[in-house]
Amino acid sequence: MDSFYNQKKRDKQLAKIRLDYGFLECGIHHFVKSVQKKFKEHIGSFEAQKLATRAFQTVEKLHYGTSKKVHFKSFNDDISVENKSNTTGLRYAEGNVVWGDKPTKKNPKPKNWLCMPISPKSKDEYAHLALFDKTKYVRILKREIRGKVRYFVQLIQEGFPPTKRNRKIVDETKRVGIDIGTSTIAISSQSTVELRELAPECNIDEKEIKRIQRKMDRSKRSTNRSNFNKNGTVKKGKV
Structure with a gap:
């Protein structure tokens, strides 16, 4: 104590x-x-x-x-810049990623103004569904790929990612039951039943575990002697 x-x-x-x-x-x-x-x-x-x-x-x-x-980081390292919200500064608004000072009547073309449209492919259902969620903030990444510097935009959205529906399924009528245990997993279908180990390459060294547990117990008793009786039992209540 x-x-x-x-x-x-x-x-x-x-x-x-x-x-x-x-x-x-x-x-x-x-x-x-x-x-x-x-x-x-x-x-x-x-x-x-x-x-x-x-x-x-x-x-x-x-x-x-x-x-x-x-x-x-050095000047040539890959970098990333991101915002804390999607209200000011670097943000996603009305289908565009905008950054910098807005154009005004006095300054219709500011030098630091960036307005880049986000237009996912028409067949990319996943991207279209993801854009329905609220954008939390925007991140810009700088990467060098095959000797060329490229910039990528990431939109961090709220909620859960959409379910990919364009995956090919062999047969939707067949069902498989799975029962996951602590060390094994049981698989049952119309044609087969299997029982597999979750980590077959993981060998439990029970002797080593017991040795560590005894060492921890000795350490606990030596550093908290006031919490134990002379016979080794734990004292009841707070000490």
Whole structure:
């Protein structure tokens, strides 16, 4: 129990240090605000915040030990830019992907204005059904394919993806029953019945599992001695 309280105390102290130094996602959003003003003709505030969030999550992985190194992108690397919503900046509206300043009477052709129509193929039923859902935000990807730089647009839609109906089925009248268990799966049809293992190549080492469980039990008892009686039984109630 003492180690548990010490861990909570340490976590609070570390959280205070991160707060004092501004090591928070909102902190890097505040930092990127002044940087974004220099590129406001091309990058909106939401796009800049999304880039800042991506950078913060990368550094956070290094902070918590889930990553060993931070990789910085070079000028020629593949990049992606995305928005946080579909209301301003980079967005999908009325069948077009738009980005930048809108044309006005004073400036009918702004340099940074992008208006690209999205026109899926007439036979692509999946794409037409997906466009019926509400667009959450838009992402633009830059990729180099066979020595040529190409740009792709991704629409992140709400809800579940449509069901693909153009798949060829051999015979729709035949039925197959499947019963999935913890380690096996049973298959039953009109012509055959089979019982297969879910992971045939996975060999369970019961001796190794028991050894790890005993080690965990010893560790739990040594670090929480106040929760156990002299005979090894667990004390009832809170200690």
